[in-house]
Amino acid sequence: MCASFRSEEMCLAQLFLQSGSAYDCISELGEMGLVEFRDLNPSVSPFQRRFVSEIKRCEEMERILGYLLREIRKANLAVPEPEVSPVAPAPKHVLEIMEQLQRLEVELSEVARNKEKLQRNLLELTEYTHMLRITHTFMHSRSRHEALGPQYEEFPSLDAESVAGCTGMQRLGAKLGFISGLIQRVKMEAFERMLWRVCKGYTILSYAEVDESLADLDTGEISKNVVFLISFWGDQIGQKVQKICDCYHCHLYPHPETDEERADVMDSLRTRIQDLNNVLHRTEDYLKQVLHKASESAHSWVLQVKKMKAIYHILNLCSFDVTNKCLIAEVWCPVNDLTNLRRALEEGSRKGDATVPSFVNRIPSKDTPPTLLRSNKFTSGFQSIVEAYGVGDYREASPAPYTIITFPFLFAVMFGDLGHGLVMTLFALWMVLTEKSHKRKHSGNEIWTMFFEGRYIILMMGLFSIYTGLIYNDCFSKSINIFGSGWNVNAMFTEQQWTALLTLDPNISGVFTGPYPLGIDPIWNMAVNRLTFLNSYKMKMSVIIGVVHMSFGVVLSVFNYLHFRQKFKLYLLFLPELLFLLCLFGYLVFMIFYKWLAFSVQDSRTAPSILIHFISMFLMQGNATAPLYPGQMGLQVFLVAMALLCVPVLLLGKPLYLYWLHHGSKSLGVHRGYERVRRLSEDDLSPSIVHDEEEGLDDHPGRDCSPKEFDFGDVFLHQAIHTIEFCLGCISNTASYLRLWALSLAHARYTATVSPIDFLSVFLLCITTIHILYLNAFVI
Secondary structure, eight states: OOGGGBOOOEEEEEEEEETTTHHHHHHHHHHHTOOEEOOSOTTSOGGGSTTHHHHHHHHHHHHHHHHHHHHHHHTTOOOOOOSSOOOOOOHHHHHHHHHHHHHHHHHHHHHHHHHHHHHHHHHHHHHHHHHHHHHHHHHTOSOHHHHHOSOBOSOGGGGGSOSSSOOHHHHTTOOEEEEEEEEEGGGHHHHHHHHHHHHTTOEEEEEEEOSSOEEOTTTOOEEOEEEEEEEEESHHHHHHHHHHHHHTTOEEEOOOSSHHHHHHHHHHHHHHHHHHHHHHHHHHHHHHHHHHHHHHHHHHHHHHHHHHHHHHHHHHHSEEOTTSSEEEEEEEEEGGGHHHHHHHHHHHHHHTTOSSOOEEEEEOOOSOOOOOOOOOTTTHHHHHHHHTTOOOOTTOBOSHHHHHHHHHHHHHHHSOOHHHHHHHHHHHHHHHHTHHHHHHHOOOOHHHHHHHHTHHHHHHHHHHHHHHHHHHTOBTTBOOOSSOOSBOTHHHHHTTOOOSSOOOOTTSTTTBOOOOSSSSOGGGGTOTTHHHHHHHHHHHHHHHHHHHHHHHHHHHHHHHHHHTTOHHHIIIIIHHHHHHHIIIIIHHHHHHHHHHHHOOSTTSTTOOOHHHHHHHHHHTOOSSSOOSSTTHHHHHHHHHHHHHHHHHHHHHHHHHHHHHHHTGGGGTOSOTTOHHHHTSOTTTOOHHHHHHHHHTOTTOTTSOOSOOOOOHHHHHHHHHHHHHHHHHHHHHHHHHTTHHHHHHHHHHHHGGGTOHHHHHHHHHHHHHHHHHHHHHHHHO
């Protein structure tokens, strides 16, 4: 069977790598992606292996590159990706890359710290400027109530005296003080309340909101701020106010005592702000130059460090010989790629200037090899769908190639519309034609990435939807009359059977002239009995497709049984499963076709119901309804009896046969059909070897042929679970395939409104339904 239909044949190989060229050999193998390494040091801790220091060096470079990429993104610079993926750097160049990254980190961190300090100083000067400007209006307002805003005091005599004059507090020896600064607007209400409660009204608070939003000095968050000016009497009150301001993280600035001093401070602030802006612009330009130069090599560095770290991880899986001059590795490799493996080792030895070339030996093994299923950009999406339900055993038949046809077809059965299929096809075709540019962009949008990775699946679903849309004669829920209708309603006027609504009845002579050449006749789109007709058609079609799909899944198991030489499973598993499925649900499909062929238009009204006949089949009630054909009752009883007899065969056949191989066969001495086993001596003839001969596993490189104790209870339990799951699954899964009918009707109903929301909802619902149906098929 072709490699795409079955997993690759694998072999276990032993690599002998010279210490000087081991790094280059592993690098070549990694670039080709040929092998899977085994851990030869399972008992050694990851922190005690030979190349731990090199891995730590790689992790340090990853940390520096992470910091570098964050700074590049912060500066809104693009990181160009090389067209060709760089190879892992040679060990002698690793220290150069490390030193270059460290110098770049030191330079960037120093420039970033200077920039942060400059921005902090600029923000402080800006806040100080806003504070001086706003508090100046507080001191020179004509009306105290308009300028000072809310005031809290407990001395009525202050109302009659000027703030600048001699007050009663001055006569008591108290000194007038001011504290000014900025506070976040959200904290202002609590701050005001605290001042009132602590200072007992010995303060005067004036505040106003800053027009522009400012960044916080500590957190960097943009927020609205309020400038406040607090007037107080006495040092004791001033200390309390100072502690309250510290508690609320206020930004305090000195308040000038005179107008001349305020003007000098404002001039000085303007000059310093202008100088800081110039220096900050130069610093940002220099930082961008450094980041832009670093961004050109950042992606290459990231790939090189990842590859280098992966190489050292692989080297830690190898073991050293007694002379510590050679590394020994064990790998699983496809048999067809052994030549490429040897070529990669030769190239690695050449790059490492090894005096003795590395070489490979194929060794026998009884361990189960890993499953390798090759795929390309077209089949990878379908392979991912299959692997979502599990990865098959080694050398099992892969259902992925069949999924390329069945998955889009089942979707199209539910999503059959010529217009929608054309839209999907054009969208997928655009992604396919521009896939190279999209791959280079590496979008971080997960939804877009999901659509792009499934572009070939969407393309196939669109093509199949176009086909089923032609069969359904649906284009955005409108019929297309290409060949002309095969119905003629003029005869209904002649027979005087016309009503206000169009009801198609082929029993009226002259109405039905012949079938439509392709798909459903467009006149059904106007008939009132359209839903009755489509319900019957699509429901029966769903059952037929479901039974065929499940039967195909059962037939696929034959390839595995023949490949592994497990011929007894053909008789004890495959035949009972297929007979059970076909005797019940295959007979249902037979009745559908028989009713279509045996009953004409004239006697269609008297045709019996298939559903009633199918239920009567299990109840053994043949006299309840008119038979479809002569001898129906006898055939149905025979089919039900056959299906019931398949259950004990499926349940007990395999366990009893294996029990006979391990125990009952000892009294017979030899077994027919096993010439190679008969050549073995009596001492070597163990039941497990006979069992492996029967199942064809002794020639299998991935199976263990050593004697194992046979556990009948364990085998019987697994077979009982499989039997119950299969028998119940046949019933439930057949009913589950009616989702094809339901979703097809729902799609035709909702897309009549041409609503994008309805379109997307039905699309996602169809995708979910196919996954459910595929889960049913894989269980079968």
